[in-house]
Amino acid sequence: MSELAPFPSSEYERRVDRTRERMREAGLDALWVTDPANMNYLTGYESWSFYVHQGVLVTHDHDPVWVGREMDAKSAEATTYLDDDHVRSYTDDYVQSPHDKHPMDYVADVVADVGYDDRSLGVEMDAYYYTARAHQRLTDQLPAADVSDATLLVNWVRLHKSDAEIEYMRDAAALAETGMQAAVDTIGEGVRESDAAAAIYGGLIGGTDEFGGQYPAIVPLMPSGDYTGTPHLSWSDREFAAGDPVIVELAGCRHRYHCPMARTLSVGEPSDEMADVAEVVRIGLQDALDAVEPGVTAEEVEGVWSESIAQHGVEKDSRLGYATGVGYPPDWGEHTVSLRPGDDTVLEEGMTFHMIPGIWYDEFGVEISETFRVTGDGAETLADFDRDLFVV
Amino acid sequence: MSELAPFPSSEYERRVDRTRERMREAGLDALWVTDPANMNYLTGYESWSFYVHQGVLVTHDHDPVWVGREMDAKSAEATTYLDDDHVRSYTDDYVQSPHDKHPMDYVADVVADVGYDDRSLGVEMDAYYYTARAHQRLTDQLPAADVSDATLLVNWVRLHKSDAEIEYMRDAAALAETGMQAAVDTIGEGVRESDAAAAIYGGLIGGTDEFGGQYPAIVPLMPSGDYTGTPHLSWSDREFAAGDPVIVELAGCRHRYHCPMARTLSVGEPSDEMADVAEVVRIGLQDALDAVEPGVTAEEVEGVWSESIAQHGVEKDSRLGYATGVGYPPDWGEHTVSLRPGDDTVLEEGMTFHMIPGIWYDEFGVEISETFRVTGDGAETLADFDRDLFVV
Numbered sequence: 100m101s102e103l104a105p106f107p108s109s110e111y112e113r114r115v116d117r118t119r120e121r122m123r124e125a126g127l128d129a130l131w132v133t134d135p136a137n138m139n140y141l142t143g144y145e146s147w148s149f150y151v152h153q154g155v156l157v158t159h160d161h162d163p164v165w166v167g168r169e170m171d172a173k174s175a176e177a178t179t180y181l182d183d184d185h186v187r188s189y190t191d192d193y194v195q196s197p198h199d200k201h202p203m204d205y206v207a208d209v210v211a212d213v214g215y216d217d218r219s220l221g222v223e224m225d226a227y228y229y230t231a232r233a234h235q236r237l238t239d240q241l242p243a244a245d246v247s248d249a250t251l252l253v254n255w256v257r258l259h260k261s262d263a264e265i266e267y268m269r270d271a272a273a274l275a276e277t278g279m280q281a282a283v284d285t286i287g288e289g290v291r292e293s294d295a296a297a298a299i300y301g302g303l304i305g306g307t308d309e310f311g312g313q314y315p316a317i318v319p320l321m322p323s324g325d326y327t328g329t330p331h332l333s334w335s336d337r338e339f340a341a342g343d344p345v346i347v348e349l350a351g352c353r354h355r356y357h358c359p360m361a362r363t364l365s366v367g368e369p370s371d372e373m374a375d376v377a378e379v380v381r382i383g384l385q386d387a388l389d390a391v392e393p394g395v396t397a398e399e400v401e402g403v404w405s406e407s408i409a410q411h412g413v414e415k416d417s418r419l420g421y422a423t424g425v426g427y428p429p430d431w432g433e434h435t436v437s438l439r440p441g442d443d444t445v446l447e448e449g450m451t452f453h454m455i456p457g458i459w460y461d462e463f464g465v466e467i468s469e470t471f472r473v474t475g476d477g478a479e480t481l482a483d484f485d486r487d488l489f490v491v
Numbered sequence: 492m493s494e495l496a497p498f499p500s501s502e503y504e505r506r507v508d509r510t511r512e513r514m515r516e517a518g519l520d521a522l523w524v525t526d527p528a529n530m531n532y533l534t535g536y537e538s539w540s541f542y543v544h545q546g547v548l549v550t551h552d553h554d555p556v557w558v559g560r561e562m563d564a565k566s567a568e569a570t571t572y573l574d575d576d577h578v579r580s581y582t583d584d585y586v587q588s589p590h591d592k593h594p595m596d597y598v599a600d601v602v603a604d605v606g607y608d609d610r611s612l613g614v615e616m617d618a619y620y621y622t623a624r625a626h627q628r629l630t631d632q633l634p635a636a637d638v639s640d641a642t643l644l645v646n647w648v649r650l651h652k653s654d655a656e657i658e659y660m661r662d663a664a665a666l667a668e669t670g671m672q673a674a675v676d677t678i679g680e681g682v683r684e685s686d687a688a689a690a691i692y693g694g695l696i697g698g699t700d701e702f703g704g705q706y707p708a709i710v711p712l713m714p715s716g717d718y719t720g721t722p723h724l725s726w727s728d729r730e731f732a733a734g735d736p737v738i739v740e741l742a743g744c745r746h747r748y749h750c751p752m753a754r755t756l757s758v759g760e761p762s763d764e765m766a767d768v769a770e771v772v773r774i775g776l777q778d779a780l781d782a783v784e785p786g787v788t789a790e791e792v793e794g795v796w797s798e799s800i801a802q803h804g805v806e807k808d809s810r811l812g813y814a815t816g817v818g819y820p821p822d823w824g825e826h827t828v829s830l831r832p833g834d835d836t837v838l839e840e841g842m843t844f845h846m847i848p849g850i851w852y853d854e855f856g857v858e859i860s861e862t863f864r865v866t867g868d869g870a871e872t873l874a875d876f877d878r879d880l881f882v883v
Contacts, residue, residue: 103727146723147709150619150821170809173721191809195826197834224624227542228821231626232616232642250624293696293703300692304685310728311685314710317539329565331538335495336702417562417583428820429542429620434587442589 104143105354106263108180114141117256119159122249128218129210130157130249131237134226135427137253138165139355142181146174149228149427151194152202158215161185166209168194168202203233207240216241221249227429254435258422259449264356265472265481268424268451271358272470272482274312274351278303278319279360279484282347287491288366292321292334303351315350315357316426322346327363327464330457341367344463345491348455350431357423357431358481359453361468364489376413376458377465377488383407384456384467384486387419387438391471391478397442404438404456413458420454423470446473451481496535497746498655500572506533509648511551514641520610521602522549522641523629526618527819529645530557531747534573538566541620541819543586544594550607553577558601560586560594595625599632608633613641619821646827650814651841656748657864657873660816660843663750664862664874666704666743670695670711671754671876674739679883680758684713684726695743707742707749708818714738719755719856722849733759736855737883740847742823749815749823750873751845753860756881768805768850769857769880775799776848776859776878779811779830783863783870789834796830796848805850812846815862838865843873 104111118141122130133154138144142155142163153167164185165175172188175181189205210216222237223229225248238246260268281302285295299319306312322332323345330346339345343366350359363377383404390403401419408415420438423431431453436444438454455468467486471478496503510533514522525546530536534547534555545559556577557567564580567573581597602608614629615621617640630638652660673694677687691711698704714724715737722738731737735758742751755769775796782795793811800807812830815823823845828836830846847860859878863870 146721147712147725147821148723150709150824171721171723173718174723177718177721177724191831192833194810195813195824195829222623224627225622227622228619229623230617230619231614231621231623232640234623234626235616248624291703293698293705297693297697297703300696301689304692305689306685311683311689311726313685314725317542318706320539326565326569329538329563329569331540331563331566332569333539333706334703418586421587429539432542432587437587439583441584 103145103178104180105267106143110261110263111142111180114256115157115163118157118253121252121256122157122159122221125221125249125252126219127221127249128158129215130221130252131206132157132253133223133229134253135228136355136425140253140257140425142179144175145178145355146171148174152233154206156210156213158213161213164209164213166206201232201236203236204240207237210241210244217243219245219247221247221252223250224248225250251435254433257424257433258435259447260424260451260472264424267354267356268358268481270310270353271351271356274303274306274353275349275358275360275482276484277306278349278351279347279362283364283489283491286339286345286364286366288341289338292323292337292339296321296334299349303349310353313352313355315352316428316431317350319347319349328459328461330459330464339366344369344373346464346466348466355425355427357426358470359423359431359468360470360482360484361455361466362484362489363465363467364491366491368490369488373463373465374488377467379408379411379413380456380458380465380467381486384454384469387454387456388469388471388478388480391446391473393446393448393473393475395446397436397438397444397446398440401438401440415458419456420452422450423453424451448473448475495537495570496572497659498535502653502655503534503572506648507549507555510549510645513644513648514549514551514613517613517641517644518611519613519641520550521607522613522644523598524549524645525615525621526645527620528747528817531819532645532649532817534571536567537570537747538563540566544625546598548602548605550605553605556601556605558598593624593628595628596632599629602633609635611637611639613639613644615642616640617642643827646825649816649825650827651839652816652843652864656816659746659748660750660873662702662745663743663748666695666698666745667741667750667752667874668876669698670741670743671739671752675756675881675883678731678737678756678758680733681730684715684729684731688713688726691741695741702745705744705747707744708820708823709742711739711741720851720853722851722856731758736761736765738856738858740858747817747819749818750862751815751823751847751860752862752874752876753847753858754876754881755857755859756883758883760882761880765855765857766880769859771800771803771805772848772850772857772859773878776846776861779846779848780861780863780870780872783838783865785838785840785865785867787838789828789830789836789838790832793830793832807850811848812844814842815845816843840865840867
């Protein structure tokens with residue numbers, strides 16, 4: 100009953116109401132929410148339990164109902180704003196059962212129990228952890244329901260942050276700074292990548308005197324040496340060597356709110372080429388940040404970046420950034436707005452993005468990023484950390 | 492081309508051949524593997540890229556084909572044993588696209604390209620990251636294919652570990668010991684949970700002089716105080732208080748091989764009841780370990796545990812344990828064999844399990860676990876760490 104929830108019940112109720120508005124627009128009587136970030140956003144639910152099937156059932160005339168494994172019902176009672184009779188759980192023999200028993204059979208029973216088995220039901224077809232079989236079982240058990248795809252419906256509600264949410268993202272920014280400082284202080288010639296990773300975790304989770312951090316939705320990524328062009332590598336036992344470029348991408352996380360940040364280091368003096376590229380990225384990042392204001396579109400912001408780097412003869416064809424906020428593994432992105440060509444979403448106050456320009460070559464890559472909020476005055480970056488190419 | 496792979500190509504080829512045998516038994520011409528642990532197991536692929544759609548296509552007459560995002564193709568080339576023309580990738584406009592473009596469209600093209608669009612194709616219907624929409628798009632694009640469920644097909648191949656795999660699990664055990672020692676050394680009255688979590692990460696990832704650790708598939712879980720009955724909580728900024736029970740569940744991870752371990756601590760002297768329950772768990776754990784040998788079934792091992800604790804008037808109805816090994820978030824379990832009633836899998840040499848007896852009450856919970864390998868001589872525990880109830 101909310102004792103561990105980071106927001107008052109009224110904030111969750113407002114979120115559920117905004118979700119219901121979108122459900123009405125989509126013609127949905129009920130919505131089965133399985134994305135752990137959406138579950139957390141709507142109810143406060145927090146637990147490492149997304150490795151089993153679970154979800155939240157949102158309807159128009161009842162409080163949401165959490166459905167999950169019996170072992171996790173206590174977490175639901177402790178972390179959500181829901182009262183205990185809105186927490187329903189299945190026994191352990193449903194878990195990864197070789198027999199013909201699947202957690203979604205139980206979910207279907209709950210849907211029927213609250214009277215929605217012959218109504219229109221939205222499901223998150225492309226959400227993490229909503230597997231092909233989960234969908235098949237649910238639809239098989241609810242033959243009279245009109246099941247349709249509602250992927251991202253809640254994610255779009257998440258796009259606008261309240262002031263209370265921004266406060267947690269500011270805390271996350273402080274944690275990102277602590278983590279990145281640990282990287283800059285630790286990485287150097289002869290240091291094992293794994294020891295640097297341990298120090299980064301120390302910063303991200305040990306945090307500040309005021310608060311510590313939670314686990315981010317993605318582990319620190321730190322491709323180095325020959326591998327800065329492979330942006331999603333974590334770390335190994337290799338020792339950093341003189342001349343290594345090192346990219347560090349991490350996020351602070353507080354109450355599941357993220358502030359991602361990327362910086363680039365050079366072990367010893369960088370090549371002239373690398374220093375030049377870092378400068379191109381820094382200028383392009385600032386140009387794109389300067390272009391942010393309510394009313395411009397996501398693709399226009401990307402266009403400013405592309406133009407900026409084109410002046411230096413550089414092209415890059417992946418996304419410049421994406422909406423961010425609440426997240427669980429495997430991603431801190433919200434999967435709604437992308438800063439890229441073709442996305443004509445109009446930016447509005449309260450939206451938050453991770454702008455992560457990166458340029459990768461065969462020999463090295465450079466990433467320097469900022470997480471920002473859209474305000475009436477333009478982009479407000481949440482963290483305060485030097486954008487230099489750090490020579491360590 | 493294998494430069495970062497932890498095993499020689501021959502080990503991967505053997506795994507692929509064993510997978511093909513099972514495919515033949517299941518009547519499958521091809522298999523689309525999306526579980527990141529299965530992808531890693533079959534090819535060596537290692538990257539934090541499972542937040543986008545990706546997979547490995549296994550057929551009988553070609554080497555496997557890795558398919559994923561362009562940005563991750565370099566990771567595939569660096570970490571798998573495959574040659575570069577078995578690495579296929581889609582451009583960034585497929586990623587989380589609001590337009591009618593889905594990565595599985597590209598995957599379907601690859602299936603057609605290698606000539607399997609009118610053959611029998613297995614997919615992992617209930618694997619993490621194989622979403623309902625991914626399945627829908629793939630089957631829509633391959634109308635002539637005979638698509639069927641092959642969930643866990645590769646997981647069953649993973650059940651038997653080679654000696655080389657056991658070596659990495661032993662390394663993981665050493666990392667689990669380092670992490671757990673950090674927990675015991677750090678947790679105490681007035682210490683913030685988050686600072687203890689940071690210290691545990693220091694142990695798990697900083698590791699030993701010989702090697703550091705990778706990120707485990709699950710973060711350290713450390714429910715404490717009133718919340719030891721909610722086993723999947725991580726940590727908060729609360730300070731440990733005198734009288735708190737604390738459960739710590741963690742895993743060391745090396746080359747994606749896990750050795751999970753749980754221990755229970757008491758901040759200050761435990762209640763008599765808690766000390767008694769800890770003793771019941773310790774005895775039950777040892778009794779169940781003693782029952783392990785080739786030829787006994789999974790449920791028989793659980794039965795020994797149940798009988799042991801019943802002698803003390805205790806009942807517990809969740810699983811006693813599960814197969815473990817390679818893992819990615821969100822789970823280090825292999826999802827095949829469970830030590831629980833109804834699982835009549837016969838234990839054989841080379842299988843590895845996490846046996847995690849736990850007893851939870853409203854006021855406290857106790858978990859004390861071991862990861863073991865089945866040998867001709869019985870259960871060989873991989874880690875060497877005192878099973879006491881630690882008073883800190």
